[in-house]
Amino acid sequence: MLKSKKRVSDIIMYILIYVCSFLSVLLLAGIIIYVFVRGISSVNWSFLTTVTSKLKGTVGIAGNIVNTLYIIIITMLIATPVGVGTAIYLNEYAKAGKLVTIIEYATETLAGIPSIIFGLFGMVFFGETLHMGYSLLTGSLTLILMVLPLITRNTQEALKTVPDSYRNGAIGLGAGKWHMIRTILIPSSMSGIITGVILAVGRIVGESAALLFTAGSAKALPKTLAALFPKLFQSGGTLTIQLYLSATSEGDFGTAFGIALVLLAIVFLINAGTKMLAGKFDVNRLK
Amino acid sequence: MNKVIEKTAKMIFLICAITGVLAVVSITVYMFIKGTPALKNVGIAELLFGNVWKPTANPPAYGIAYIILSSIIGTFMAVLIGIPVGLLTAVFLSELAGKKIATIVGGAVELLAAIPSVIYGLIGMMVLNPFLYKLELLVFKNKPEHQFTGGANLLAAIIVLAIMILPTVISISTSSLKLVPGNIKNASFALGATKIQTIFKVIIPAAKSGILTGVVLGIGRALGEAMAINMVAGGSVNVPLPFNSVRFLTTQLVSEMSYSSGVHRQVLFTVGLVLFIFIMIINFILLKMRRRDVMTNA
Numbered sequence: 098m099l100k101s102k103k104r105v106s107d108i109i110m111y112i113l114i115y116v117c118s119f120l121s122v123l124l125l126a127g128i129i130i131y132v133f134v135r136g137i138s139s140v141n142w143s144f145l146t147t148v149t150s151k152l153k154g155t156v157g158i159a160g161n162i163v164n165t166l167y168i169i170i171i172t173m174l175i176a177t178p179v180g181v182g183t184a185i186y187l188n189e190y191a192k193a194g195k196l197v198t199i200i201e202y203a204t205e206t207l208a209g210i211p212s213i214i215f216g217l218f219g220m221v222f223f224g225e226t227l228h229m230g231y232s233l234l235t236g237s238l239t240l241i242l243m244v245l246p247l248i249t250r251n252t253q254e255a256l257k258t259v260p261d262s263y264r265n266g267a268i269g270l271g272a273g274k275w276h277m278i279r280t281i282l283i284p285s286s287m288s289g290i291i292t293g294v295i296l297a298v299g300r301i302v303g304e305s306a307a308l309l310f311t312a313g314s315a316k317a318l319p320k321t322l323a324a325l326f327p328k329l330f331q332s333g334g335t336l337t338i339q340l341y342l343s344a345t346s347e348g349d350f351g352t353a354f355g356i357a358l359v360l361l362a363i364v365f366l367i368n369a370g371t372k373m374l375a376g377k378f379d380v381n382r383l384k
Numbered sequence: 385m386n387k388v389i390e391k392t393a394k395m396i397f398l399i400c401a402i403t404g405v406l407a408v409v410s411i412t413v414y415m416f417i418k419g420t421p422a423l424k425n426v427g428i429a430e431l432l433f434g435n436v437w438k439p440t441a442n443p444p445a446y447g448i449a450y451i452i453l454s455s456i457i458g459t460f461m462a463v464l465i466g467i468p469v470g471l472l473t474a475v476f477l478s479e480l481a482g483k484k485i486a487t488i489v490g491g492a493v494e495l496l497a498a499i500p501s502v503i504y505g506l507i508g509m510m511v512l513n514p515f516l517y518k519l520e521l522l523v524f525k526n527k528p529e530h531q532f533t534g535g536a537n538l539l540a541a542i543i544v545l546a547i548m549i550l551p552t553v554i555s556i557s558t559s560s561l562k563l564v565p566g567n568i569k570n571a572s573f574a575l576g577a578t579k580i581q582t583i584f585k586v587i588i589p590a591a592k593s594g595i596l597t598g599v600v601l602g603i604g605r606a607l608g609e610a611m612a613i614n615m616v617a618g619g620s621v622n623v624p625l626p627f628n629s630v631r632f633l634t635t636q637l638v639s640e641m642s643y644s645s646g647v648h649r650q651v652l653f654t655v656g657l658v659l660f661i662f663i664m665i666i667n668f669i670l671l672k673m674r675r676r677d678v679m680t681n682a
Contacts, residue, residue, distance in 0.1 A: 107580040117469045118476035118489050121554070124547060125492040128499065128507060135510075182400025190394055191401075202671060203405040209667040210411065210660075211608020213634050217641075217656045218411045221418055242407045249404070273386055275393035303500030306610040306634070310641055340502045341611060344509060357503045364498045 132357045139355030148318045149352070158356055160316035164233060164333035168312065169301050171237035171329070172244065177294055179241070180248025185278060187249075188256040208246035212307035215243050220310040231332040236312025243307060244297035251296065255289020256282060292374050299367040302360065305337040314338050336360055412660075419657025422446070422650035431654060437621035437631075439640070439648040446651045448636075452658060454624040455633045458538060458613070459606040462545035466606075467599055469546070470553030474595075475583055477554070478561035490558075497551035505615030508544045509536075513616060516540050520627050533629040536618035541630065544612050549602035556601060560594020561587060597673050604666045607659070610634035633659040 139156075147157030183200070191197045219239030229235045259282055267277040283290070313332030316339060319325050334342070336356050343353040423431060426446045434447020473493070477486050517535030524530040564587050572582040588595070610632075618629025619639060631639070636655050644652050 104578075107578055110580045110584070114472045114476050114480065117472035118481070120469060121473060121496060121550060122489055122492040125496055128496075128503070131507060131511065132503065179400045179403050182397045183404060186397035186401040190397055200401050200405055203408045205671060205674075206408050206664075206667050207404055209604055209663060209670065211604075211610070211634070211663060213608065213610040213637055214411065214415070214656065214660055214663070217418075217637065217653070218414055220641075221414055222410065242404075242411075245404055245407070273390055275390055278393070299498060303498070303502075305500065305502050306638065309611075309638065337500050337502045337611075340500075340506065341615070344502075344506050344615060350510070353506055357506055360500055360503060364500065365495065368495060368498050 129361065132354060132361055135350075136354035136356075136358030139351045140358055144355055145359075148316055156352060158316075158336065158339060158352070158359070160318040161334055161336045161339045161356070163318060164312070164316070165302065165335040167233050167325075167328065167333065168237050168240065168308075168335060169298055171233065172240045172301055173294060173297065175237075176241045176244050176248060176297065177290075180245050180293065181252050181283075181290055183245070183249045184252035184256060185282070188253055189274070189278060189282070204246045204249055207242060208250075210243075212243060212304055215239050216307040216310045218242075219307065224311060229330070231311065231313030232330045233312055233333045234329050236308045236333075236335075239307055239311045240301055240304065243304070244300055247297045247300065248290070248293040251289050251293030252286060255286030255292075258289075259285045288374050292371055295367055295371050295374070299364060299371075302335075302363055302367070303337060304335075305341055308335055308338055309341075312338070314342055412664075415653075415657050415660045418650075418653040419660070420654070422647065422654040425647055425650060431651065432658075435623075439644070439651065444647070446647070448651070448655055448658070450621050450623060451631050451633055451636050451655065454538065454622075454630040455607060455659070455662075457624045458541050458545060458617075458630070458632060459603060461542045462549060462606045463599065463603055465542070465546040466549045466553055466602055470550050470598070470602070471557055471588070471595065473550075473554045474557035474561055475588070477558045479579075479583055479587065493551050493554050496547075497555070501548065501609060501612040502615070504544055504548055505612035508540055508612065508616035512540050512543060516627075523627065530627070531629075533618050533627065536616055536629055537627050538617065538624050538630045539626040541613040541617035541632070542626075544616050545606045545609060548609060548612060549605050552605050553598045553602045556598030557591070557595045560591040560598070563594065564590045593673065593677055597670065597677075600666060600670050600673065604663060604670075607662055607666070608634065610638050614638045633662075 143155060144157050145162070146159050147153075147155040148160045149156050149158075183204070187197060187200060191200075216239065219235055219242075223229050223235040223238045224231065229238075263281050263285065264277060267281050268274070272280070312334065314334035315332040316334055319328050336359065340353050340356040340360070343349045343356065431446055431448060432452070433449050434445060435449045436445040436447045437450070438445040473489070477490055477493075481489060513535035515535065516537060516539055517533075520532060520535060520537070524532070568586055568590055569582055572586040573579075577585065613632060614635040617632065617635060619631065619635075620629045621631045621636075622628040624630050633655050637652060637659075640648070641652055
């Protein structure tokens, strides 16, 4: 009697476990299919290469794509060296102590701050105190703070896997510490650094709350290459911001789903990229 | 010459490392500088415990009690749904699934984590809200005094949040379940326990601290989410009941920051400060938990 009762409860738990596990797969499949079906009719060449204009009768997101790329490039150009530098300092220079604890706490804390708070801070600090207003630069500076922990942590993980014999070997051969870092450590932890960079790019592509009050929502396309530079100081909405506006104030769901499809494609490509790198990383370690 | 290079290199790395610390300090300082004037201008009690939000009326009312309450209840309910589902999925991934199925389910979880929040919001608007509207019509059929929301309500926000915290809960729980040593499991099997008994009586308790970390991270994620729930939760400040249109701390900022000025704007910064304090408490708990884990492992 007791035994059969237990089996029934076991079966119920098994069913619950299976149902919950397949929920994730089902959700993902549902999201992909729904976005694809609703979005595919909006996505075509002119959607990707023109700017929405009533005058010309075009619907397109080229301006938002340029803004997104712009923000990714500026953010990563600054965040990558700073994040890698932080990791190198923590792993190679610092001795365990108060300063290291503070820096590590700060990194953890930054990683836990929600993007809307970064947006608020970016708006008042870069936008108002430093008078940069709503601009791509304000947005990028805000996002640097947001992605720093990602790059620092991934670089730290990679640095930890570099055997000490490499370091001692280089130093023993008479190399200076900086020379050793530049020629031995950075190259051998490259895949970790790149993983961090790709993850950070993914985070930027999907970010919206931190950009709404910092980079703004303009979608104009610069007319010439020379016009790209002043754009840094002008407002510019990324793909996610345009999706948000299309779905809410503009009520243009065709565009919203079109952008959603483009975003999903980018995000999945990025995921595949990190997977590939992780695989490579493992093989290197086995050797 | 070499010495100069070495010293400069070290200095530069140190400056990089200090950047993060400076960022945290200035964010904290700014949040307090911007968030406190309203406490003085409106009055702490009226602001934090007042439940009327009419920033543009004359005289204006700036009570954010319902906003704080919505955030707490919304987060709590989302976690209450997300954690059992996430934990059971983690159990599947670490204990039951074959390699192939684990790759598929694990991959799906990873991709769910990568989907931008505006897409969750968009799908919530198009799928969840109409469905909840039908439910609302059914539930409040004979109650004309109910203010109909078209399905954009607290319930919608809870469901979207529960889905959005799933990947966090699953990935942290799975890795801590995997760390449970095999000999504990074998001891349990040897005593005649079934697999399910072993999982729930032995493995999960052994992985408790890791799972708790996942829970706290999930709470932080739900509390800080802004755009997705702004799109599905409706837009009025209300008592947080399932079928009421509600505002959260985060969505209050998203929807009113752009047009606010004067005291209204100051109050919005106080809303930001309240959110920031909640998040800092959660961060602090996480740091303590991690530290304790490191101590016990060493």
